[in-house]
Amino acid sequence: MGILSSKIDRSSVMLQSELVFEGSLDVQFPTILDNSERSYSFDQKDWVHCKFKLQGSTLECSTSESTVETILLDNNFEVLNEQGSSLIFTVKFATRDNSSQQWKLRASSPEEFEKWTSFVKQSLRAEWSLKDFCMCCHTKFGVITRRHHCRACGRSVCSECSPVMTTLPHLGYSTLVRVCRICGNELAHKRKGPQEGNSPNYTQSKKGNSPNKQNKHKPNYK
Ligand SMILES: [Zn+2]
Ligand SMILES: [Zn+2]
Structure with a gap:
């Protein structure tokens, strides 16, 4: 069962990004078949019950004996797929020695699944600059x-x-939100591929005021 931590560190009260969430998830650690080719195999039976603590930009995983991994929620972290029906989601991250890892995580209930996937994605959001x-x-x-x-x-x-409004599912935004021109172009590039590099792929929210030129009212037939 996940609980919001009641321990509030005074120094972190002001930071909205300092979200603390604790609970447990079952983990399927992959057997790395070939590290150079990054191929993984998941043994269907081996689920390990682990405690997780999400705090700021780290996700700490531990068993009753020791800390297994402190996962950094940085640019390398990604929620790869979410299977709500089986309460399983896969996360990809870089370990301290910079190698790529993939874990399958299983929540204990649909509510826990929803909480974990949305909290993890929200903690990946960039802090707003106040220039x-x-x-x-x-x-x-x-x-x-x-x-x-x-x-x-x-x-x-x-x-x-x-001028771009888009969804950002990897950050937990499922409705249209504003993104800058630079990010809009990057997203369009990622989604549509590198072809037609010159044409902007985003939707301009500002519409020109000039009305479309209408054809003359004469019908084309007699
Ligand atoms: Zn941006
Ligand atoms: Zn500007």
Whole structure:
């Protein structure tokens, strides 16, 4: 059963990213068949009951005897697939010696599954920077140019430089959220592949005011 920690460290109260969540998950550690080719095999029977503690940007996994791994929730961390029906999700991360690892994690109930997958993804979100100028075009923010934040990288940007609205499922955003031009282009590139590199793949939220030129009212037939 997962419990929100009642221990509140005063120094961390102000930080919204300092989310503390504890509970247990079953882990299937892979047998690494060939480290150079990164091929893994999961033994279906071997589920190990482990305690997990999510704090800030680390996820600590331990058994009753010892700490197994302290997983850094950084750029290398990813939730690879979520199988809600079997309460299993796979995580990919880099260990301290920089080798790539994949673990299968199994929650004990649909509620626990939902909590763990959403908390883990939320903790990957970038902290919002609070600059007084747009970090893309350097325009100073004020009454006319308002500050917005890219949900992917956290940059402070103006609306002109954040015309993209998209979902970011890997960060737990399932509805359309604002991203900056740079992240929008990166996402479009990742999703659609490198072809047609010159055409912007994002959706421009600002629409031109000029009405479409209509054809003359004359019908084309007699
Ligand atoms: Zn801008
Ligand atoms: Zn961005």
